[in-house]
Amino acid sequence: MDNLVIASxxxxxxxxxxxxxxxxxxxxxxxxxxxxxxLNIVPIKTVFSVIDFNVLLMIAGTMGLVSxxxxxxxPTKLADLIINSFKDIRLIIIVLSLFAGVVSAFIDNVATVxxxxxxxxxxxxxxxxxxxxxxxxxxxxSNLQGAATLVGDTSSILLGSALNMTFFDFFVYNGKIGMFxxxxxxxxxxxxxxxxxxxxxxxxxDKIEVTKVKDMVPTYLLLAMLALLIVASFIPAEKxxxxxxxxxxxxxxIVGVLYYLIRYKSTAILKTVIxxxxxxxxxxxxxLFIIISGIENAGVxxxxxxxxxxxxxxxxxxxxxxxxxxxxISAFVDNIPYIATMLPVLSVISTHVPFDMTVxxxxxxxxxxLGGNITPIGASANIASLGILRENGYTVSNKEFxxxxxxxxxxxxxxxxxxxxxxxx
Numbered sequence: 081m082d083n084l085v086i087a088s089x090x091x092x093x094x095x096x097x098x099x100x101x102x103x104x105x106x107x108x109x110x111x112x113x114x115x116x117x118x119l120n121i122v123p124i125k126t127v128f129s130v131i132d133f134n135v136l137l138m139i140a141g142t143m144g145l146v147s148x149x150x151x152x153x154x155p156t157k158l159a160d161l162i163i164n165s166f167k168d169i170r171l172i173i174i175v176l177s178l179f180a181g182v183v184s185a186f187i188d189n190v191a192t193v194x195x196x197x198x199x200x201x202x203x204x205x206x207x208x209x210x211x212x213x214x215x216x217x218x219x220x221x222s223n224l225q226g227a228a229t230l231v232g233d234t235s236s237i238l239l240g241s242a243l244n245m246t247f248f249d250f251f252v253y254n255g256k257i258g259m260f261x262x263x264x265x266x267x268x269x270x271x272x273x274x275x276x277x278x279x280x281x282x283x284x285x286d287k288i289e290v291t292k293v294k295d296m297v298p299t300y301l302l303l304a305m306l307a308l309l310i311v312a313s314f315i316p317a318e319k320x321x322x323x324x325x326x327x328x329x330x331x332x333x334i335v336g337v338l339y340y341l342i343r344y345k346s347t348a349i350l351k352t353v354i355x356x357x358x359x360x361x362x363x364x365x366x367x368l369f370i371i372i373s374g375i376e377n378a379g380v381x382x383x384x385x386x387x388x389x390x391x392x393x394x395x396x397x398x399x400x401x402x403x404x405x406x407x408x409i410s411a412f413v414d415n416i417p418y419i420a421t422m423l424p425v426l427s428v429i430s431t432h433v434p435f436d437m438t439v440x441x442x443x444x445x446x447x448x449x450l451g452g453n454i455t456p457i458g459a460s461a462n463i464a465s466l467g468i469l470r471e472n473g474y475t476v477s478n479k480e481f482x483x484x485x486x487x488x489x490x491x492x493x494x495x496x497x498x499x500x501x502x503x504x505x
Contacts, residue, residue, distance in 0.1 A: 083121055087378035090115060094371060098417065106360045109367035109417075116374035130373035131366050135237055137326025139365070140357055142231065144333030145305060146187045146195075147356035148298035148340070151349065155183065155195040156291045163199075164287050169207060172285060173214050173278050174271060176200060177221035181267055184222035185232045185260075186306060189461040190358065192222040197468045209281060212474055216484050217274045219465035220453045224270065224492055227449040228263040231309060234361070235419045235449050242423045243441060246313035247306075259442055262499045266450075270492035277484045295343075301336045305329055361416070361460070368420050376424055385428035392433040396501070402440055403447040403497050407489070410451030411458045419448050439504035446496035453489040456481045 094112040098105045116122045122130065149155065162179055166172050176196065184192040196218050204211035226233030230240045230247045236259075239245070250258045293299075308328045312320065321327075333353070340349040375381055391398035410418055422444055430437040452459030456466055456478060462485075466476055 083119075083378040084380060084383070086119065087116070087121055087375045087380050091371065091375050091380065095417075106363035106367065109364050109371065113367040113370035113374075116371060121374040121378055122370055126373070127370060131369045132241065134323040134326045135234075135241060136362055136365060137323055138231075138237060138329045139234060140362060141326065141329025141331070141333045142187060142305070143357045144353045145298065145302050145329065145336060147353045148333070148336045148349070149187070149302050150195050150356075151352060152293055152295045152298040153291050154293050154296075154299050156199060157293050159196060159199040160288055160290045163203065163285055164290065167284050169203075169209070169281050169285060170275065170278050172203065173217055173281070174275055176214065177217040177274055178267070178271065180218040181221040181225035181228075185225040185228040185263075187231075187302070189222045189226050189233060189459065190464045193219055193461045193465050193468070196222075197465060201468070201472055203285065207285065210474065211472065212469060212476055212480065213278050213281070213484065215465045215469055216476070216481060217278070219459075219461050220485050220488050221267070221271075221274070223453045223459050223461050224267055224450060224488075225263060227445050228260045230313065231306070233449060234365070235415050235445060238416075238419050238423060239441060239445050242427070247310040248313070254438065256503050259445065262442075262446070262496055262503070265499060266446075266492040266495040269495050270488045273487040273491055274484070276487075295340075297339055298336055301332050305332050308332075365416065365420070368417050372420055372424060375421075381424045382428055385425050385432070388425065388429050389432045392429075395433075395435060395439075395505070399439055399443050399501060399505075400497075403443040403493070403500075406444055406447030407451035407454070407493055410448045411454040415448040415452045415459065419444065422448070436504065439500055442500045442504060443497070446500060447493060450489050450493045450496070453485050453492075454482065455485070 090112060094108060097108045101108055113122075117124055117127060159176065159179065162175050163172055166175050176199070180192050180196050183195065193215075197215055200211050200214035200218060204214060227236055229250050230236055230245060236250070240249070243249075245253070248258075251260045252258050305328060309325055312324050312328060315324070337350055337353055341347065372381075388398060388402070391401065406418070406422070426437060426440055426444065429440070453462070456462050456476070462481070466481070469476055
């Protein structure tokens with residue numbers, strides 16, 4: 081049996097087991113990566129070179145900063161200000177979901193849910209209503225906005241790294257409006273479906289005391305991270321060290337921890353930061369980099385690319401298949417492994433087709449990022465949000481979740497699908 085067949089079977093089995101054992105995906109991927117190495121499909125001497133440490137460090141550092149940001153209570157204060165500005169419960173849910181989206185455009189989706197969900201839980205208790213719709217709205221809105229900026233989601237980080245994009249390329253790319261504005265238009269349309277889902281909820285909220293921020297330094301550090309990433313994104317690739325973005329994020333997280341240790345003379349924050357870093361995601365990504373290198377070495381990616389290349393004389397059909405196929409797959413498979421797999425495929429396709437590939441890269445990002453919103457297991461933020469509800473005594477069925485998520489997602493994807501095609505075709 082040649083490497084092509086072995087790698088293909090192993091890759092398919094890896095995905096099947098990832099779907100079946102959702103809570104043990106890093107272990108599944110780790111075992112698969114180890115087999116690729118043992119079979120020499122990925123030579124052991126190349127293992128460290130195929131892992132994108134820049135992406136891993138960037139994600140780890142951002143998670144560390146977000147934990148400091150959450151501990152400072154700044155997100156809670158912002159949510160309190162929203163509640164005091166909008167008395168109607170329906171408007172508060174809409175604004176909370178939009179606020180979650182804004183936050184999620186710059187920090188991890190799961191972290192966004194973890195920061196804002198407690199506000200929704202507290203609010204529901206005051207009004208004596210179920211928090212289910214509020215939490216779902218916050219979750220799906222945060223997933224949508226993850227595609228808006230270079231640092232909004234792991235999938236955006238992966239795409240930006242593959243295309244060597246700058247931070248501002250997500251706003252304006254090749255002289256045309258970028259993903260940020262496309263996502264905002266999608267958000268406006270899809271938010272109408274959130275309103276339809278909560279329109280029967282009635283109630284007024286009394287003014288609450290605004291939470292006091294414990295320390296402004298984490299907010300300043302988070303803003304500094306964004307500023308430095310923007311500056312770094314303009315350094316030509318040939319002059320920039322490969323892990324610069326990762327070093328920026330990790331360094332600022334370390335500065336934040338040291339600041340807390342010195343000022344408050346307590347190691348509690350160190351434990352908090354260490355606990356908040358999602359090691360499962362980091363391990364998952366590291367293993368996936370090895371696996372993807374393996375299927376690339378074995379020629380699997382070239383074979384998959386050939387299937388798409390057959391549609392190269394029909395760009396719109398190729399684009400349609402890519403976007404909606406990504407939505408379908410991402411509804412059941414986390415978008416991180418899917419995008420990490422498809423980026424090399426698009427790279428191969430780009431060498432065989434005569435047109436600009438931007439439309440396909442952005443189509444992939446929008447379809448895969450938003451597709452995860454359809455089901456409760458399609459995105460990590462959804463899993464986290466349902467976990468929070470479960471801890472508070474609320475069990476959400478697939479039907480109940482999808483009653484909100486499906487119309488929201490399909491409307492958002494359709495808007496992005498149309499805009500990306502007409503802007504970048």
